[in-house]
Amino acid sequence: METFIRGDFLEAKKWMEEHYNPFILNYLIFIVFFLLFLGLFNDLLFSTFAFSLFILLLSFINRYKYMFLGENLYPWDILLYQQMFNLFPELIKEVDQQKLILASITFVVIMAALIFIKKKITFAVFRLDLLKRLVLIVLSVGLIISFFAFRSTPLKHLFQTLQITHINWNQDSNYRINGFMLSFVLNTESTIVFPPQGYGxxxxxxxxxxxxxxxxxxxPANQLEQKxxxxxxxxxxxxxxxxxxxxxxxxxxxxxxxxxxxxxxxxxxxxxxxxxxxxxxxxxxxxxxxxxxxxxxxxxxxxxxxxxxxxxxxxxxxxxxxxxxxxxxxxxxxxxxxxxxxxxxxxxxxxxxxxxxxxxxxxxxxxxxxxxxxxxxxxxxxxxxxxxxxxxxxxxxxxxxxxxxxxxxxxxxxxxxxxxxxxxxxxxxxxxxxxxxxxxxxxxxxxxxxxxxxxxxxxxxxxxxxxxxxxxxxxxxxxxxxxxxxxxxxxxxxxxxxxxxxxxxxxxxxxxxxxxxxxxxxxxxxxxxxxxxxxxxxxxxxxxxxxxxxxxxxxxxxxxxxxxxxxxxxxxxxxxxxxxxxxxxxxxxxxxx
Incomplete structure (x- = not known):
């Protein structure tokens, strides 16, 4: 994901090495999302595929939003879905058509491979009973809510311990240093505008x-007879x-x-x-x-x-x-x-x-x-x-x-x-x-x-x-x-x-x-x-x-x-x-x- 967004594997590798704590947190956030997919679909291969598609979609949206507008994807962009759908036919003209075709072919090939693997390999058949699925879903949803409301959760202490800084005054630096998913999570605290200190x-x-x-x-110095x-x-x-x-x-x-x-x-x-x-x-x-x-x-x-x-x-x-x-x-x-x-x-x-x-x-x-x-x-x-x-x-x-x-x-x-x-x-x-x-x-x-x-x-x-x-x-x-x-x-x-x-x-x-x-x-x-x-x-x-x-x-x-x-x-x-x-x-x- 970071390679795609940054446009260079070496840049993504350099980020991982220089900002190890943010990298680990990005990884943990995605693991929790994967557990939610697994609990919902109760199918290891399909959950892996759906989760990968989820990551790919976020990556594409963020990259092309930045290319078009010079802004990353923010949590409040979810409210703008009507505008995005309406402008999509015009914006798609700017996307590299060869890459789009290649991505579509890759998608079809992966789908076919998953169907074949699921039929041939027994470990791909992964099933949890209803109680375990509910526990997994509740646990993952609880953790996700903690991510998006970390101001008042133990995660705030974790972020402080790992020296994670929300650079909300410079979002380019925020996404470059903290990575996409962690920055997206950190930005959810800005969806609510808090009163200035001493407001009353x-x-x-x-x-x-x-x-x-x-x-x-x-x-006014310039009085007119008629407004x-x-x-x-x-x-x-x-x-x-x-x-x-x-x-x-x-x-x-x-x-x-x-x-x-x-x-x-x-x-x-x-x-x-x-x-x-x-x-x-x-x-x-x-x-x-x-x-x-x-x-x-x-x-x-x-x-x-x-x-x-x-x-x-x-x-x-x-x-x-x-x-x-x-x-x-x-x-x-x-x-x-x-x-x-x-x-x-x-x-x-x-x-x-x-x-x-x-x-x-x-x-x-x-x-x-x-x-x-x-x-x-x-x-x-x-x-x-x-x-x-x-x-x-x-x-x-x-x-x-x-x-x-x-x-x-x-x-x-x-x-x-x-x-x-x-x-x-x-x-x-x-x-x-x-x-x-x-x-x-x-x-x-x-x-x-x-x-x-x-x-x-x-x-x-x-x-x-x-x-x-x-x-x-x-x-x-x-x-x-x-x-x-x-x-x-x-x-x-x-x-x-x-x-x-x-x-x-x-x-x-x-x-x-x-x-x-x-x-x-x-x-x-x-x-x-x-x-x-x-x-x-x-x-x-x-x-x-x-x-x-x-x-x-x-x-x-x-x-x-x-x-x-x-x-x-x-x-x-x-x-x-x-x-x-x-x-x-x-x-x-x-x-x-």
Whole structure:
């Protein structure tokens, strides 16, 4: 298993020798699982086969998840089975077909061999009576539960004795040092988010009181007679491919964005996990305070939760979410209700209107049309959060037929060049769709703000193939390379003022809302005044890399920012998981339904 995941037997052997205790624990965990299979099936050979298939399946899922998204398999991924099944036909295109065929043939051969052996060899007939099977099942299940709840079991003492460390702040190191199965088990303790030390009503109210004293409400400098429409467009995988300096492009694929770009968005994700960027932008919360690899929409939003949608609704806005894909994907159908949207326009609505596809997904231009139609249909000011789908990967060569932007590079393989060309055409289409949207509102009498950005960089081949071949990243990443692999272009545009808020050059999605509210001339609730204060000190805030107010990069939060970080953590826990003691003060008495 470790050989397959690491891609090299010698690497797996080296791990076993250098990290002997974790290796033994991985082995013991698997023995317990095998005993469960044996108790359930009561057949030695079949249990061996089923158990081996179980290991193989876990290995394949982990390896290919890491290849596609740069993340290992985590316990909470079990909740994402719908998404995996839905995307499987597209992802399978990226898997080496020869290896897939070889694995299938091997599977058939092993099955045939097992049937033959079972008929010919008497020791293969292994049977336990019912009582012994029940004892085996109960024992193995009890041990497995102990693995997954080791905080309160004798296993915790065992792990400490063997000097096993759960490196939850760096999952790459966690899986590399502790091995797959032990790391998976260790991560189960992170499926529950525990309250910060000292959390309670008195503590939270004291924190809020300090904020009220330090951050008094101020009248917006930019008062408007009519509240503007506020339109967020989170464009799927939008990124500037001309950042690859070893590649030549026949023309600029994103002239509209380049002309209007005011900075960079520092995404908490690479290649996937779109819902987490959306979660940060809409709630002002940070996924840095959540278990690594978790999806907040899927795991943590199950009740009314404050968001930019609820804040603007209180100001008289009509809140609409738009996404031309399945409404169940990332649990959006339920989450949008919890965070205050009045309406969700999803794939079913686009297909009813016979929307145009570009490749396998609804075209970005159709999202532009839906945004315009939404604002035309309402008398109120509109808040729209639109998530596009056209440029979702994988980026198979020839997806669009003829492309408008050709690329040249002596460094890229045919595979990398093909995927990059397809992705670049998607960028070109997204830019054209944005240009059409701006052109419409340039002529509109309704004041309108447009915020446009990419959710994350695209997955361009397994193991960062295109980025490595182009020389964009190489080997062990530096902080600057982490920054490059997490930043997407950010546009903030309006049709009523030449003044644009002075945003930090690089900013996390969590901190966009305060600047947009300033531009809209809307008073900021206390929570957003706090986010603004935090962003002055640490505008880029992710697990992988952080950037401070002067643009300096950090792996960990600097000491002078830690008090603000502690406040941020406590407020987020209270609002997302806790008793919401701070709700009235942070959102000025706003009631959630």
């Amino acid at each position: 009503k008195a503590n939270i109210l004291q924190t809020v009181g300090d904020l009220e004293e330090r951050l008094p409400q101020e009248k 503007p429409n506020i339109i967020f467009i989170m464009n799927e995988s939008f990124w500037d491919p001309t950042q690859l300096q070893s590649v030549t492009f026949s023309k600029d694929p994103m002239p509209t964005v380049r002309q209007n770009q005011i900075g960079w968005l520092l995404s908490p994700q690479f290649g996937g996990g779109t819902a987490n960027i959306e979660f940060e932008a809409l709630t002002g919360f940070s996924v840095s305070f959540l278990p690594t690899g978790s999806i907040a929409y899927q795991q943590f939003i199950g009740r009314p939760t404050p968001s930019l949608a609820t804040v603007l609704t209180k100001q008289g806005y009509e809140a609409t979410a738009i996404h031309p894909y399945y409404d169940w994907f990332w649990n959006r159908k339920n989450v949008y209700k919890h965070i205050g949207f009045h309406k969700f326009v999803s794939l079913d609505d686009f297909e009813k209107n016979k929307a145009e596809y570009r490749g396998p997904y609804i075209a970005d231009l159709e999202v532009t049309k839906e945004i315009i139609k939404t604002t035309e249909a309402t008398e109120k000011p509109d808040f729209i959060y639109a998530v596009t789908m056209q440029n979702h990967g994988p980026y198979e060569k020839g997806r669009y037929g003829n492309v408008r932007v050709n690329i040249e590079s002596s460094q890229l393989s045919e595979e990398a060049r093909g995927s990059l060309e397809t992705f670049t055409q998607g960028v070109y289409d997204a830019d054209q769709a944005l240009a059409e949207l701006m052109e419409y509102y340039e002529k509109s009498e309704e004041p309108t703000i447009i915020v446009f950005y990419g959710d994350h960089l695209p997955f361009l081949g397994a193991d960062y193939l295109t980025y490595k071949e182009a020389g964009f990243v190489d080997g062990e990443w530096s902080l600057d390379e982490y920054r490059k692999m997490r930043t997407t272009p950010l546009v903030v545009w309006n049709n009523f003022s030449e003044d644009i808020p002075s945003l930090p050059e690089t900013i996390s999605p969590s901190f966009l809302a305060p600047y947009v509210l300033d531009l809209a001339g809307i008073e900021k609730p206390l929570y957003y005044r706090f986010l603004e204060e935090f962003s002055h000190q640490m505008p880029g805030f992710t697990t992988s890399v952080k950037s401070d107010g002067s643009g300096e990069l950090h792996k960990s939060t600097p000491e002078n920012v830690k008090p603000l970080e502690d406040t941020y953590l406590r407020l987020q826990y209270d609002l997302l998981f806790g008793k919401q003691y701070s709700m009235d003060a942070l959102f000025e008495g706003m009631k959630l339904e």
